[in-house]
Amino acid sequence: MRTNNNPYIPYNATVEDTWYETGGERAIKTFKVVLDDEEVRKNWNHCPGQCAMIGVLGVGESMISISCSPTEGEFLRFSVMRMGKVTQALHQLEPGDKITVRGPYGNSFPLDEWQGKHILTIGGGIGQAPMRPIVEYVKANYDDYGGLTMIYGARTSGDLCFKGEFEDMAQNDELSCHLTIDVEEEDWDHNVGFVPSMLMDLNPSPENTIAITCGPPIMIRFVLENLKKLGFEDAQIYTTLENRMKCGIGKCGRCNTGGMYVCKDGPVFNYATLKEIPEAFA
Amino acid sequence: MSAMLLNKEKWPDFVGKLAGKNLWVPRADGDAIRFAPAAEGEAPALDYSNSRVPPKQAVFPQTETLFRFKVDGEDLEVPQIEDQTVLLGVRPCDARAMTIIDKLFSWDENDPYYLKRREMVTMIGLACTEPGLNCFCSSVGGSPASTEGLDLLIVDLGENYLLEAVTEKGEAVLKDTADLLDEAKDDPIQQKEKIIKEAEQKIKRSVDPEGIPEGLPRLWEDPLWQRVSASCLGCGTCTFLCPTCHCFDIQDETEGFESRRCRTWDSCMFGEYTLHTSGHNPRPTRRERTRNRINHKYSYYVDKFDVIACVGCGRCINLCPVNIDIVNILGQVKEAL
Amino acid sequence: MDLEKLRETAAEVVAREDVKYLLGWKSGTFGYRVAPGFVEDTAGAAELIFSPLCTANLATYLTLVEKLPVPRGQEPDQRKVAVMVKGCDSRAVTQLLVEKGIDRDDLIIIGCPCPGMVDPALLAEKYPETEEPAVVKWSENGFLLAQNGRETNLARDEFLAVKCQLCRYPNPVVSDIMLGEPVEAWELAEDKGVTEVEGKDADERWDFWVEQFSKCVRCYSCRNVCPLCYCEDCVLDRLNPTWVNRSVNISENTAFNIARAFHLAGRCIECGECERVCPANIPLGRLNRKLAREVRDKYGFEPGVDPEAEPFQASYKPDDPEDFIL
Numbered sequence: 001m002r003t004n005n006n007p008y009i010p011y012n013a014t015v016e017d018t019w020y021e022t023g024g025e026r027a028i029k030t031f032k033v034v035l036d037d038e039e040v041r042k043n044w045n046h047c048p049g050q051c052a053m054i055g056v057l058g059v060g061e062s063m064i065s066i067s068c069s070p071t072e073g074e075f076l077r078f079s080v081m082r083m084g085k086v087t088q089a090l091h092q093l094e095p096g097d098k099i100t101v102r103g104p105y106g107n108s109f110p111l112d113e114w115q116g117k118h119i120l121t122i123g124g125g126i127g128q129a130p131m132r133p134i135v136e137y138v139k140a141n142y143d144d145y146g147g148l149t150m151i152y153g154a155r156t157s158g159d160l161c162f163k164g165e166f167e168d169m170a171q172n173d174e175l176s177c178h179l180t181i182d183v184e185e186e187d188w189d190h191n192v193g194f195v196p197s198m199l200m201d202l203n204p205s206p207e208n209t210i211a212i213t214c215g216p217p218i219m220i221r222f223v224l225e226n227l228k229k230l231g232f233e234d235a236q237i238y239t240t241l242e243n244r245m246k247c248g249i250g251k252c253g254r255c256n257t258g259g260m261y262v263c264k265d266g267p268v269f270n271y272a273t274l275k276e277i278p279e280a281f282a
Numbered sequence: 283m284s285a286m287l288l289n290k291e292k293w294p295d296f297v298g299k300l301a302g303k304n305l306w307v308p309r310a311d312g313d314a315i316r317f318a319p320a321a322e323g324e325a326p327a328l329d330y331s332n333s334r335v336p337p338k339q340a341v342f343p344q345t346e347t348l349f350r351f352k353v354d355g356e357d358l359e360v361p362q363i364e365d366q367t368v369l370l371g372v373r374p375c376d377a378r379a380m381t382i383i384d385k386l387f388s389w390d391e392n393d394p395y396y397l398k399r400r401e402m403v404t405m406i407g408l409a410c411t412e413p414g415l416n417c418f419c420s421s422v423g424g425s426p427a428s429t430e431g432l433d434l435l436i437v438d439l440g441e442n443y444l445l446e447a448v449t450e451k452g453e454a455v456l457k458d459t460a461d462l463l464d465e466a467k468d469d470p471i472q473q474k475e476k477i478i479k480e481a482e483q484k485i486k487r488s489v490d491p492e493g494i495p496e497g498l499p500r501l502w503e504d505p506l507w508q509r510v511s512a513s514c515l516g517c518g519t520c521t522f523l524c525p526t527c528h529c530f531d532i533q534d535e536t537e538g539f540e541s542r543r544c545r546t547w548d549s550c551m552f553g554e555y556t557l558h559t560s561g562h563n564p565r566p567t568r569r570e571r572t573r574n575r576i577n578h579k580y581s582y583y584v585d586k587f588d589v590i591a592c593v594g595c596g597r598c599i600n601l602c603p604v605n606i607d608i609v610n611i612l613g614q615v616k617e618a619l
Numbered sequence: 620m621d622l623e624k625l626r627e628t629a630a631e632v633v634a635r636e637d638v639k640y641l642l643g644w645k646s647g648t649f650g651y652r653v654a655p656g657f658v659e660d661t662a663g664a665a666e667l668i669f670s671p672l673c674t675a676n677l678a679t680y681l682t683l684v685e686k687l688p689v690p691r692g693q694e695p696d697q698r699k700v701a702v703m704v705k706g707c708d709s710r711a712v713t714q715l716l717v718e719k720g721i722d723r724d725d726l727i728i729i730g731c732p733c734p735g736m737v738d739p740a741l742l743a744e745k746y747p748e749t750e751e752p753a754v755v756k757w758s759e760n761g762f763l764l765a766q767n768g769r770e771t772n773l774a775r776d777e778f779l780a781v782k783c784q785l786c787r788y789p790n791p792v793v794s795d796i797m798l799g800e801p802v803e804a805w806e807l808a809e810d811k812g813v814t815e816v817e818g819k820d821a822d823e824r825w826d827f828w829v830e831q832f833s834k835c836v837r838c839y840s841c842r843n844v845c846p847l848c849y850c851e852d853c854v855l856d857r858l859n860p861t862w863v864n865r866s867v868n869i870s871e872n873t874a875f876n877i878a879r880a881f882h883l884a885g886r887c888i889e890c891g892e893c894e895r896v897c898p899a900n901i902p903l904g905r906l907n908r909k910l911a912r913e914v915r916d917k918y919g920f921e922p923g924v925d926p927e928a929e930p931f932q933a934s935y936k937p938d939d940p941e942d943f944i945l
Contacts, residue, residue, distance in 0.1 A: 006394050008348045008532075008543070009358060057351055058541045060534045084559035085859035243564065244556055246532045246545075249391040253529030254548065254555050256574075257564070258499075259582035264390065278502045279574075282564040311834075312900045313744065334898065335836065344836065345866045415649065415748055486750045513655040515683065517840035519898050535864045546865040549838070554856050567685040603840055603896035604675065605647040605654040 010100035012036040021161040048133030049268045052103030059089040063245040067129040069136035105248040118146040124215025153180035153195040196222035206231040237271035283447040286463035294325040304365040331414040336525035341399040363398045375593040377431035379525030385587040407432035416596030418487040426481040489612040495584035497619040511572035518549035520598035629664035641701035644673040650748025671737045676890040678711035682849035705733035709791035710888035710923030711846035730794030735783040782891030784808035812905040834899040835872040841893035884910040885931030888923040
């Protein structure tokens, strides 16, 4: 699908829209991005779970999850937490500004394999970004799946991403969408409590279900423990990893976790594979 | 493929014939040998053990500009790699190392910079007759006269050099220098085999990698990693001077109004290598980094590409400031298995 | 030095409940190599050596060893670290104390009066290393090399390391336990390396260092081995902002090497480790010794001698020369 054969040359793209998901020092800003070249745009074909290297020329690139499903239209969405040099520069971008994109990179969630199954996503904080495409994809192809349950939590309501969308979803009886925050707040009419305990409260059946979890390491640890308690087999559980990356194409070396390159063999991993890699949860 | 003889007296003429191209030769600098573009009329002496920095730097430069761009512009300019390069005097281990990293740079997605340079290079090797103190190539699939990755192999027979073409590129060199060469009949070939056999016997260090690639994961929490990494300084000597280490960083750099995106060698022994922007580091100490270095070479790479990413050149042993010795580490690995 | 006494003392120290480990020297895996050892028990203590090959400055490990956050519910390990020091190494410890980089209470300093080290590179050039670890001892008129069953006398003048030829403090300046008797200081040699560079005019000096720095591969072994380069967040690693680019070229290499030298002015204790470990053979010792000479001549200051001293770059005297201020 490349229009050039040099994987280090990024595509030019334009920021079409931006908005803040959360505030504070480590704010999360979402970018709706459209690739400039029509042919590149037409040929771009990412799958939920994949990432892209987005960047600002002169500053650098960062590997970011593509947080939209291809079913949503000919654009890309990235939700970026302001952390270091590159993400600070990205946060300066406003609609109309130029951004560079390389990708899509990595494997993806095996959504074809999951057809007919119930999909359970369990997310925390910015960890919802790689799972949002699953939710959108399953919504768009609802008849192919056995249902969707989404659990999403953050420290406070101000730390929840995609809040508007999910609040709409929570009103939809067909979808089982559950939001939670760690501590009580005024005007909050959803759940209060940690994500892993909300999982136990909901007590989902492991039968014909795939569980996907992504979030802070400590949350993932307890979610995994609780999924086991609920009777989920390792092979029914998926998660995504992230590591420092530079090339995105399995050359620069640094993203390996054990013998796996997160950029090529990941970022999506089945827990049965991942638990054999001692470094994976380091 | 053909084999020819070159009388040593004609060596400067032979080198002179190669000089039309971008010729890299080994050059003595203090107590170290470095590969560098040849000066006019320079005919290198072939009496060194090996170069300090491996010749990988000719195909995988320490700093490579991926593209240039103007700060306020959009036009990206990709430097063209057009020069035919000849590397003269490459040791067989270092040539073999390139065939090992070829696998990574062409895995799934091609790395155009590296592969272009590889395509443009002619590798003229020099068989080892006096292996270095810490050489162990024969333990890891190499030999003092291995031709893997070479286009032409030179063997020192005393009065003459034996020149054996390995590839078409090597044949072309023999053709270009034909007027300096004599036919090599059976005798020189037998002489070569004797010399190489003797050289093999002079290799003092060895490791038997049998069982290591599949065994290493079992030793993940073994106390040996703490033991062998305690004195590590966390510098990049072992990795930068390793002919198979290939990890790199990519950074944008600006000077005046011109910027470039460039890649530079990076080292898994640096803390910054895996440091997340959040401050979290999945490999927080030298223990995890040392374990990764050994695992990468002797286990992960074998899993992915079916070859050990170590050619036994001994540089990391010779140059480690605190005597961290990979043969010794592998010995401890074998013992722990 | 009496090796039995050394090992006995070390064994006693590591047997103490309040000691984590002892930093000492062990014979290496081949040739003239000596490996830094982290000794935790009597068996480890029995492997310790002190010989003219023990050039490594172990003080660097006092700050190099990572301090990881203590897991919840666990007590931090507050045991002491014992460290064997030569005269120059003890100056590094002293300077670290001056800078409050380490706490005196966390240390047990075992002083080793040092009659001078051989230059291992020079030795290897004359008598090539072999696969057997060689033994080098001090002798009447220099050193004695025992290698593969053969003994060779090495003249002190010929093999004494440059840093030792210039050493003014062969005896540890600080210690809790002193092993053996103090050695008598020897006549100082002239610092030919520095004098040679000083003798060049500005252009020649520049050319000299350009040639040297162009060899740098930026492995950072000089920085990492340096007992006084211990910033947790080194300016050279910084990316945001980037002070020194990752590109390896003469401009960035010069920025790196000069930044390091300046950060060590008035702090370098001239242990020579940077020059010893440099895989590119850059004479870094000359650079640092030149700055040390300037500080000594202009300000009468010598780092790492007095634990009570004020840090050079943080102190001021009304009569400090200021002729370089434009």
